[in-house]
Every structure is written in structure tokens, then in C-alpha cells.
Amino acid sequence: MLVELTINPLGRGTHLSKDLAEILKIVDASGLPYCLTPFGTCIEGDWEQVMGLVKQCHTQAKSFSHHVMTSIQIEDEDRAVNKLEENVAAVERLAGHKLSRPGHKVVEAEA
16 A cells, blocks of 8 residues: 655744654654655555554654644555655656656756
8 A cells, every 4th residue: 555645743834844844754764665755655565554654753743833734645556555656656667767756867848
């Protein structure tokens, strides 16, 4: 299962990097495969693992703010593995080349 998680502790100002870094420590310590993006974090694992981690992250955000918005998007495909890489690789194969993604060189748009 692949989950995209976005957590916004409200009322904390315009920059959330410090709060989100604390939340990402929990994700990193989980040992589950994940990928941080500019708008959220994709996490891969089974239902119990990922939903338990989502709960931990939301609870951590609640320790910063009395009002937290947490959004999740779930892809649940039978027998699928390595979705973090395979979803992107499938699109790159069809595009015929590597595409820009977090942690990689940004592909500049052509004029």
C-alpha cells in the first residue's frame, strides 16, 4: 500500500519546516520506505504499519497545535511492491526518459 500524507498544524505561522522535521523523524525511525516531497510524504507498507504511522504523525502534530489538518491519499493494489519507485518508473518508461523528481536534478522547462 502506498499513502501520500500531508499534515498541516494550523496557527503556527507561515513556515512549518521545524514542525514537519519533527514529524519526519517519526517517519524516518519507522523503517518504512518513504519519499519526502514539497507538499507531503509518500510512505509504503502494509495497512497496519502505515495507518499506525499516520496516527503517530498526527498525534505529534497535535502536540504542536490544537488544530491540525491531516490528509491522506491511498493506493492499495494487491501484490504490488516497491510502488514508491515503480509508479514513477512506469511513467518515465512511457515518457521515454528520466523525469524530474524530489532529490534529483530539476528538469528545466524549454522555452
